[in-house]
Amino acid sequence: MPYKFPSEDWIKEYQKAINTSEDYKQSGATWTAGSVCLVVTANPSVGIEKDVGIWLGLHKGVCEEIKLVPLEEAQKAPFVIMGDYSRWKQVVLGELDPVQGMMQGKLKLKGDLPTIVRYVRASQDLVQCASKVDTQFMDE
Amino acid sequence: MEGYKNKILEVDLSNFKMDVIDILDEDKKRFIGGSGVAAKLFLDRFNISADPLSPDNPLIVMNGPLTGTTLPGTSRFVACGKSPLTGIWGESACGGNFGAELKMAGWDGIIFKSASEKPCYLLIEDSRCKLLDGSDLWGKDIYQVTDILKARHKDGKQMKVFAIGRAGENRVRFAGIGNDKAHFAGRTGMGALMGSKKLKAIVVRGSGVCEPAMIDEYNTLRRTLIAKVSDSVPAQALRQMGTDSGMDLGMMTNDVPIKNWAYPQDFDLSSNLGGPTLTEKYLTKVHSCYACPVACKRVVRVADGPYRTEEGPGPEYETCCTFGTMIMNKDLAGVIKANELCNRAGIDTISGGAAIAFAYECYEKGTITKQDTDGLELRWGDIDAALKLIEMITERKGIGAILAEGTREAAKLFGKGTDEFLVEVKGLEAPMHDPRGWHGMGLGYAVSTRGACHLQHMTLYIEQGMSAYPETGLKANFKGPKSEEKAEMYLISEDLGGPCNSACLCLFVLGCLSATDFSEMLRVTTGHKDFDVQGLLKSGQRINLLKRTINSILGMKREDDRLPKRILTPLSPKGNAPDIDLMLKEYYALRGLDETGRPKRETLEAAGLKDLI
Ligand code: SF4
Numbered sequence: 001m002p003y004k005f006p007s008e009d010w011i012k013e014y015q016k017a018i019n020t021s022e023d024y025k026q027s028g029a030t031w032t033a034g035s036v037c038l039v040v041t042a043n044p045s046v047g048i049e050k051d052v053g054i055w056l057g058l059h060k061g062v063c064e065e066i067k068l069v070p071l072e073e074a075q076k077a078p079f080v081i082m083g084d085y086s087r088w089k090q091v092v093l094g095e096l097d098p099v100q101g102m103m104q105g106k107l108k109l110k111g112d113l114p115t116i117v118r119y120v121r122a123s124q125d126l127v128q129c130a131s132k133v134d135t136q137f138m139d140e
Numbered sequence: 141m142e143g144y145k146n147k148i149l150e151v152d153l154s155n156f157k158m159d160v161i162d163i164l165d166e167d168k169k170r171f172i173g174g175s176g177v178a179a180k181l182f183l184d185r186f187n188i189s190a191d192p193l194s195p196d197n198p199l200i201v202m203n204g205p206l207t208g209t210t211l212p213g214t215s216r217f218v219a220c221g222k223s224p225l226t227g228i229w230g231e232s233a234c235g236g237n238f239g240a241e242l243k244m245a246g247w248d249g250i251i252f253k254s255a256s257e258k259p260c261y262l263l264i265e266d267s268r269c270k271l272l273d274g275s276d277l278w279g280k281d282i283y284q285v286t287d288i289l290k291a292r293h294k295d296g297k298q299m300k301v302f303a304i305g306r307a308g309e310n311r312v313r314f315a316g317i318g319n320d321k322a323h324f325a326g327r328t329g330m331g332a333l334m335g336s337k338k339l340k341a342i343v344v345r346g347s348g349v350c351e352p353a354m355i356d357e358y359n360t361l362r363r364t365l366i367a368k369v370s371d372s373v374p375a376q377a378l379r380q381m382g383t384d385s386g387m388d389l390g391m392m393t394n395d396v397p398i399k400n401w402a403y404p405q406d407f408d409l410s411s412n413l414g415g416p417t418l419t420e421k422y423l424t425k426v427h428s429c430y431a432c433p434v435a436c437k438r439v440v441r442v443a444d445g446p447y448r449t450e451e452g453p454g455p456e457y458e459t460c461c462t463f464g465t466m467i468m469n470k471d472l473a474g475v476i477k478a479n480e481l482c483n484r485a486g487i488d489t490i491s492g493g494a495a496i497a498f499a500y501e502c503y504e505k506g507t508i509t510k511q512d513t514d515g516l517e518l519r520w521g522d523i524d525a526a527l528k529l530i531e532m533i534t535e536r537k538g539i540g541a542i543l544a545e546g547t548r549e550a551a552k553l554f555g556k557g558t559d560e561f562l563v564e565v566k567g568l569e570a571p572m573h574d575p576r577g578w579h580g581m582g583l584g585y586a587v588s589t590r591g592a593c594h595l596q597h598m599t600l601y602i603e604q605g606m607s608a609y610p611e612t613g614l615k616a617n618f619k620g621p622k623s624e625e626k627a628e629m630y631l632i633s634e635d636l637g638g639p640c641n642s643a644c645l646c647l648f649v650l651g652c653l654s655a656t657d658f659s660e661m662l663r664v665t666t667g668h669k670d671f672d673v674q675g676l677l678k679s680g681q682r683i684n685l686l687k688r689t690i691n692s693i694l695g696m697k698r699e700d701d702r703l704p705k706r707i708l709t710p711l712s713p714k715g716n717a718p719d720i721d722l723m724l725k726e727y728y729a730l731r732g733l734d735e736t737g738r739p740k741r742e743t744l745e746a747a748g749l750k751d752l753i
Contacts, residue, residue: 095617099389100605103373113373113380114416120389121407 002136005092006040010133011054011066017129018056018063024129027122028061033115037069037077043085046138053080056126079111085139094131098123141168142353143205143666145246148181149269151262153337154195154254156271163248169670170748172662173204173248175231176642176683178220181251182229183690183752192224192329193311193336195255201242201302201342204644208243208350208430211362211661212369213649215240215429218325218641224336225313225329225491225546226567226591228691232316232330233595233641234302235429235437236323238344241300245346252337261303261341263293266348274340281305281484282318283452289343296345303341304331305486307534311335312544314491314569318483322427322437322453326488328568328590329546353667361664365657370433372652374606378436379426381415383457383648388414390457393604393620394577394711398465399520400497401563401574404711412470413460422476424451429646436648440476447477447523455479455489461572462493467500467526474523481527485534492533494569495543495550496526498561507556514538563704566591566696575707575718578603580618580626582718584634586701587727589687597637599630601651609655611673612636623719627726635680642683682747684731685739689752692738698728701737 003010018024037053053074057065074080081098083091087106090096099120101107109116116123150159163177171177178200182188190196199221206214217239223230242250245266259274277285282305293299300320307315308331315331316324325331352358369375377385390396391410398406411417422442428435438454455463455475463469463478482489502508503518510517514532516539518525532540542550548567551559563570568591575582580603585592594600601607603618603626610616612632615625636658640650643662650658655673662671671679688696703720710717728735732743744752 097605103377103606104608105373109373113377114385114419117377117381117385117388118411118414118416121392124392 002134005089005135005137006052006054006068008068010135011068013133014054014130015063015066017132018126021125021129024122024125025061027125028058028119031058031060031119031122033112034078036079036081037074038088039071039074039080039082040088041082041084046085048085048138075110079109079116081107081109083107089137089139091127092130092133092135094127098127141165141666141668142351143209143662144168144173145243145248147247148249148251149247149264150251150253151269151271152253153256153260153271153339158269161251168205169668170679170682171686172639172642172679172683174202174216174642174644175218175220175233176638176679176686178202178218178231178249179229179683179686179690182220183686188222188690188693190222192222192227192230192333195337197222197333199252199330199333199337199339200249202249203239203243203247204642205666206661207644208240209352209665210431211358211665212365212431212433213646214431214644216644216646217242218644219317219330221330221333223328223590224311224332228566228591228694228696229589229687230328230330230333231590232325232327233644234317234319234323234325235432235646236300236319237430238300238302238319238342239644240350240430241344241346243346243350244348245344246348250342252339255336256338259338259340261289261339261343264342264344266346277340278309279306282486283321283484285341286318286321289341293343293345297347299343299345301341301343304334305484305534307485307487308332308335310534310536310544312487312533312536313546314488314495315486316488318486321483323429324483324488326490327593329488331486352665354664358664361660365653365661366433368657369649369652374648375434375652377415378434378648381419382436382438382454384413384418384455384460385415386457387460388416390573395573395604396461396465397563397572397574399468400466400501400561401706402501402711403468404715406465409465409468409470413464413472413475417472418454418460421472422454427453432646432649434649434652442473442476445473447471447473449476449480452480453483458572459489459493462489462497463523463526466493466497466572467523468520469523469526470521471523474527478523478527478530481530485530487530487534490571491546491569492530494563495533495547496529498547498550499529499539499543501561502554502558505561507554507558508539512539560705563706564592565702565704566700568592570707573600575703576621576711576715578620579623579718579723580630580633582703582707582720583626583630583723583727585707586703586720586724589684589691595637595647596641597630597634598640598647598650599633602629602633607651609636612655612677621716623723627723627730630723631727631730632677634684635677638680638683639676642679678747682749685744685747685749686752688733688737688739692736696737698735698737
């Protein structure tokens, strides 16, 4: 059954995918830099009235916590990556590499760039996990 | 047209006579400046068939119209001539502050003809130009000669120095020229050409300014572009981690060559050698070229241990590969030491490091032995042997004398099938981006007019998705290991990169801007309206056709537009390799070349280059 992106059900599936990924377990094994929040900016035309963050409590190769949060809370994460719905859709579909997306300004990053660069493989693996979730996009 | 000083200094080193020449307005419009105009001067005024190390081969140092303005990334200048390494058109751009100072002294460039009998150096203080005895400087390394000359001519504003080291004096064929210790015209052996002229250094101080044509628009544009560059993520990555910021991502995308291009991914190497590690362990300051908000230059120090260094210029990404991944060395301190030795000697760290990795493989395969290496053991992972080889190359001692000829010649001299280990095109060792991960880069290596090159075009940025330039007609989202649609992408990236180099804008800065921004920079600086995006692309086409015509006269044929066998061999059973035949076929059609690789008559006519027919 496909899960609407983003939704409580979708993020639960996403957490499962992360925590069963052997690749992420390895590439994120030394990650102690804190949570990452992926913010989907408001887009009423697809039913997203306000900016919404997907908070990933990542620690040493495990996603310990996942939740949907409003923007104010999202911005408290040490790493915040923001983009509009179409960009995140491309990322989830594996059509846009998130690091390339950040380089091109299609996704905006707040946080320590050297850390992101050092964990570029882990970020790739997190995207792989997202693409494994059976996803229903809100504009389809 | 503004943006130019309308004066090129012509120095005859055989009799110390000097003359002043101008660039034709038509050539400014057609070829912009920098290496574009230098190539035209080379073709028009010199015997291009002369041996590269003979007095008849000129050394041309050129600025572009953007050099010395205060727009971002306008520090660049270029050293050109026939390459001692490749025997074809050679050019090497450099950042730093020399080009801007030369412009402020009132010069668009300098042409050195003939050769001096004794070591000398050129002193320029605005319009006063003198050749001085450089006998006491001969034998000094680049750091020493820079310090001596700055101290010797220290009255007033600090001098800017562009000098060769021992490698240039000894005509090591991949010797470069260093500006103020930290910036290098490294590629194609322009340092050897300078050494062959017994010219040790050029020293310049200028008191003028570089006035743009449209001052109000210029000021507005400058503010906008500085903000835009500063804000861009590639610029932030470069500022925080230098060019080595690309190592970790590159390892993931199969961009990083390992073990002389024969080994697949190794994340242990990239995490030890990449930008974050360089920053955390060795960075003391960041440094910038003239007028650049990016500040990608590193200042580093190895505080203790066997590779201890003073605080000084740090390695670029390319150097972290050639003295790191290419020889499987994961000690970044050793790379920093190697970088310092190369900087002092004036050795291109790409060709020099590639020559050393090539020697390691020859040693591993038994085609050379300890007898050939003066007892040195060349073992993968060992940086100490590489450090000794740098010295041997610099002084042309033992096997160093063979490697100093470049890998193509070294393979001929070693024989025994060592050409299988070569990764060069037209004699220029390939830079550290693996075309098996990025096929468009492979086409760039095959057809670039100076041999395997990643800087004559914008492919690195475009193919890897860091920049898009939709206003040039480029499509987006290219897949790295695919050859389809790459010829068209590459052609546009070449037509954008050529003007960038000729205008003397830093490619990294263009990587943070749009093509429209670049055209605006030229418009407000020169006041010339034809430098819109389409006009720029046309200039890029002309610049490429001009250099290709020179190379055709020098004997380059279609078979020289090629990739080495190693690059055409996948790294693993699941890996792939560029379809170079497909890309070449498409590129030749798009560029309008005949079956020999020469521009067709109608191509030249349509490009406004009848004079090249
Ligand atoms: S980006 Fe780096 S190389 Fe280019 S001009 Fe700026 S400091 Fe120099």
